[in-house]
Amino acid sequence: MTASVQPRPKHPQAHTLHLGEARVLASRLRLLALAALAISAACLAGAFAFQYLGGLQPCPLCIAQRWAHAAVILAALAALLRPGVATLGFTAIAGLNALVQAIRHVGIEQHWWATECTGLTGAADQAPGDLFAQIMAASLVRCDEIAWQMAGISMAGWNGIVSAGIVALGAWGAWQARSLRRLRSPVWPA
Template sequence: MTRRLCILAASAGSFALLAGAFAFQYVGGLAPCDMCLWQRWPHAAAILIGLVALVVPNRLLLMLGALAALTTAAIGGYHTGVERGWWEGPTTCTSGPTAGLTPQQLLDQIMAAPMVRCDEVAWDMLGLSMASWNMVASLFLMVIWLAALRLPR
C-alpha cells in the first residue's frame, strides 16, 4: 500500500462516516445531540487535511490527520460513556440533578432541556451506538493515518 492510498483511504473513511451521520439526520430523521455534532468536526478536518496532504506531501499533515481521527474517537468514547451511564455528560446534553429542586425549578429545567439528549441512544447495531461505532471506526482510521506516516512518499 502506498502513502497516497493510505491518505485516500483515511480521508474517504472520514467522508463516509460524516456522510452516514448526515444520512441518519436528513434521511432517517434522527436529530443529532450536541456531542454527535462535536464528533463531526474532526472528520471534516481530516477530510480537508487529506486533500491538502495529497497535494503537499508533509509528515505534519499526516500527524494532524491521525490526531483528527483520535479526537473524534475520544469524543465518541466519552459520548459512549455518557450513553451507558458510566459518567455524567455536559449539562447542555443531559438532565441535571433534580434532588432538592422546587417544583418550579424542576419545571424550568425540563423546559430548558434540549430536544435531543446525549445520554439516550437513538440507534444501535450489535449493541453499539452510533457514538461507539464512530469511536471504533475512527481508531481504525487513525491507524491508517499512522501507516501513511511509515510509508515512503
C-alpha cells in the same frame, strides 16, 4: 594501497531513496490520505442520512463528532495534496480527536460518567424564570440515550471503531513518510 573509510549512516536502516521509489511511496501515502478522507466523508454522509432521511436527530455530542470528522477531512486533503510526516500526522491527530469524542459519547451512553447534556444542572439555585429559560434551551435529544445500534454497538461506538482505523491509517502513513525526508531529489509535483 589505502583503504577508504565510508561514513556510517546515522540509522542502520537509513538509505537514500531513488526518485522512482519516492514517487511510488508518495503515491501510496496519497492512497492512505484518500482512504482516511473517504472514511470520514462516509461517516458524515451516514450521519446526515440518519438525520435527514431517517429522522434521527443528533445530540450535542453527535454534532461534536461531526466536527471531528470535518477536521479529518481537512487534514486528509492536505495530506493528499502534499503527503508527508506532518500532514499525515495531522490526519492521525484529527482521527484521534474523533476517537476521543466517540469514546466520550459511548461512556455517556453507558452511564460510565455524567455530562452537561443529560439534564438540568443547578435547578434548585435558580429563579423560576431562569429555570424556564434553561428548560427551553435544553437539547431535545439526550446524549445518554442510545438512539440507534447495530450488533449491540451504538452509532457512537461504530464511530469509535472507524475513527481508530483513521488513526491507524494516519499514523502508518506518517511513519512511512519518514523515508521521504531522506530523499535528496524533490518528488513534487508527482
